Amino acid sequence: MPANDSRADVWLMVALGGLVLWRRRCLSTQLRESAERIALKATQRAAAGPLTLTTEEMCLESCVKSPGDWELEHLQVFGADPAVVERLDSEVVRALQQPELLGRLGLQHLALCDAHMQPPYLVLLQGPARTGKKSMVLELARTNGITVLHLDKHSLEAAHKAACCWGALGSWWSGGGSVVAAAFSLAKKLQPCIILLDNPLGLPAAMLAVIRAEVKRLRAAPHNWSQERVSVVMTSSASLPPQLPAYVPACHRIRVALPTTQQLGAMLHGFLRLMQAAYQQQQQQQQRQRQQQRQPHPKAGGALLGGGPTPQPQLMAALANYEDAAARGGVAGGPLVPAGGDGGFGAEVHQYLQSLQGRTAPHVRWLALRARLRAAGADGAEAQFQPLTLAHLRAALQDLLAEEHLQQRS
Numbered sequence: 001m002p003a004n005d006s007r008a009d010v011w012l013m014v015a016l017g018g019l020v021l022w023r024r025r026c027l028s029t030q031l032r033e034s035a036e037r038i039a040l041k042a043t044q045r046a047a048a049g050p051l052t053l054t055t056e057e058m059c060l061e062s063c064v065k066s067p068g069d070w071e072l073e074h075l076q077v078f079g080a081d082p083a084v085v086e087r088l089d090s091e092v093v094r095a096l097q098q099p100e101l102l103g104r105l106g107l108q109h110l111a112l113c114d115a116h117m118q119p120p121y122l123v124l125l126q127g128p129a130r131t132g133k134k135s136m137v138l139e140l141a142r143t144n145g146i147t148v149l150h151l152d153k154h155s156l157e158a159a160h161k162a163a164c165c166w167g168a169l170g171s172w173w174s175g176g177g178s179v180v181a182a183a184f185s186l187a188k189k190l191q192p193c194i195i196l197l198d199n200p201l202g203l204p205a206a207m208l209a210v211i212r213a214e215v216k217r218l219r220a221a222p223h224n225w226s227q228e229r230v231s232v233v234m235t236s237s238a239s240l241p242p243q244l245p246a247y248v249p250a251c252h253r254i255r256v257a258l259p260t261t262q263q264l265g266a267m268l269h270g271f272l273r274l275m276q277a278a279y280q281q282q283q284q285q286q287q288r289q290r291q292q293q294r295q296p297h298p299k300a301g302g303a304l305l306g307g308g309p310t311p312q313p314q315l316m317a318a319l320a321n322y323e324d325a326a327a328r329g330g331v332a333g334g335p336l337v338p339a340g341g342d343g344g345f346g347a348e349v350h351q352y353l354q355s356l357q358g359r360t361a362p363h364v365r366w367l368a369l370r371a372r373l374r375a376a377g378a379d380g381a382e383a384q385f386q387p388l389t390l391a392h393l394r395a396a397l398q399d400l401l402a403e404e405h406l407q408q409r410s
Contacts, residue, residue, distance in 0.1 A: 030166075034058040041066035042147045042190040046229070051189060056182030059162040063155050063183070064190070065138065065148040077139045078270030078361065079263035079326050080132060087254050088136060092120045092231050093144050096192035099226040118251050119225040121218040123233045127256025130360040133235040136256075137196050147190045149183055152198040156180065156207060175206030184214045184230065192229040200234055259360060261353045265322020267361050268353070271368040272311040272319070272388070279310050309375040312387040318349045348390060355397065363400065370396035 031053050039051040041064050094101055102119060125133045134150075141148045160176040168178070187193040200208065215232055234250075259267065356364070371392035 031055070031058050034061050037061065038064050038186075038190070041068070042193075043067070044145050044147070044192065045189075046191050047189060053186070054182060055166050055168040056159070056163045056179050057186040057189075059159040059166070059168075059179065060149070060155075060183055060186055063150050063159070064186075065141070065150050067142045067145050075135060075138055075142065076270065076274065077132060077135050079259055079266035079323075080136050080139075081256065081259075081263065082327060084254055084256055085136060085140065088123075088125075088140055091252050092123055092194065092233065093140055093146065095120050095225075096146060096194070096229050096231060097144065099229055102225065119218075119222050120231040120252050121222075122215050122250045123231060123252040123254065124250040125233055125235045125254050125256060127237065128258055128360070129237040130362050131256045131258060132361055133256050134196065134198055135361075137194065137233050137235070141194055146192055146194055148194045148196050149187050149190070150196045150198070151180075151183060153202045156183075156203065176204055177206045177210040180207045180210040181214065187230045188228050193231075195230060195232045197232060197234045199236060201236065201238065258358060260326070261350070261357070262322050262325040264353050264356050264359065264364060265319050265349070266326035267364040268368060268393075269316065269319035269323045271365050272316060275368065275372060275388075276310050276316070309372060309386055309388045312389045314345060315349070315388070315390055318346050321346075322353070345390075352390060352393060352397075367393060367396045367400060370399055 035051040035053045035058075038053070038061055039045070042051075043066065045051075125137070127133055138148060138150075140146075156176060156179055160179045163179060163182075183195065187195050197211070200211065203211075211232075218228065218230065218232075356367075371388055374392045374395050375386055375388040377386070
């Protein structure tokens with residue numbers, strides 16, 4: 001019996017050793033493949049040579065957003081505040097792409113220079129919920145080819161759990177702080193990089209403490225901006241209290257307000273234009289299929305994203321004026337030139353947009369889709385003969401008000 005027990009112990013040790021070796025080999029393979037995928041995303045990475053990752057950095061791969069990602073490629077931002085976009089572009093994007101613009105004088109004498117001349121280590125983007133704060137940052141990063149590390153409570157907790165499963169010892173006792181530190185380390189390897197921190201108030205205290213320590217470390221050495229071009233952009237719908245572990249005074253504070261009438265018109269015009277383009281693309285595709293298969297003309301599709309009615313040309317012409325006004329930074333309720341000289345219809349469109357005050361882009365998108373459903377009818381059989389009009393949009397608004405009333409009662 002003792003001989004059999006010792007033999008079993010030997011086989012058990014051999015099996016455990018083989019399992020450890022197999023796990024290490026799998027981890028090494030995963031690290032290499034993850035590094036290759038991330039390196040392909042970061043097309044403007046300043047550092048040359050192959051990218052090496054730690055276990056925690058590998059677990060953050062899904063947070064890396066590049067201009068070629070599906071999420072950013074299909075991102076559509078309509079009616080953004082031009083003043084906010086200009087500040088983000090001048091204070092964050094240009095500083096990341098051209099660090100020499102900050103100037104050696106401004107980096108050495110921060111107390112004497114303007115806040116806009118300081119490195120954007122921490123940018124606070126505050127405003128009401130669902131006003132496009134995150135979308136504006138992602139859109140600017142996409143158009144300028146900057147890599148974004150998009151972090152929120154869900155992604156950081158998922159990365160923390162994955163790191164623990166892969167055996168990262170630091171993740172076991174740090175409460176997620178090691179994953180946050182790994183995010184800053186990964187951002188440095190991918191620089192120029194934006195760490196987009198969405199709603200930091202919901203993060204655990206351990207993660208917030210590491211964020212504060214990392215931001216303070218970056219701000220303590222502004223002369224290293226050209227060697228560590230990492231900008232932390234925090235989006236929040238509430239003011240960060242000073243007692244918060246992540247609270248660090250931010251020189252770059254940008255306020256996002258609710259959309260103006262001009263911005264709402266630009267949003268509606270943009271969503272309707274997307275629907276129109278999708279419908280035209282579907283019609284062309286069906287026409288090519290008919291030519292290849294020699295089939296008779298089918299009935300129009302239903303009210304899906306790729307089918308349904310097209311917006312009324314008069315409505316699109318009137319909304320185009322609002323898009324131009326929003327791009328110029330027009331004031332809500334200001335004078336607007338009606339499209340095609342139709343002052344009566346332009347006034348009706350303006351009155352409808354004024355009734356949307358306090359709404360945001362998700363509401364406008366919902367209204368456009370709902371109006372399309374109404375214009376298409378029950379089965380969508382007559383969708384191609386009935387354009388989407390202002391009356392359908394008014395009916396969609398009544399549907400939205402009715403649903404909100406039901407939600408309040410429940």
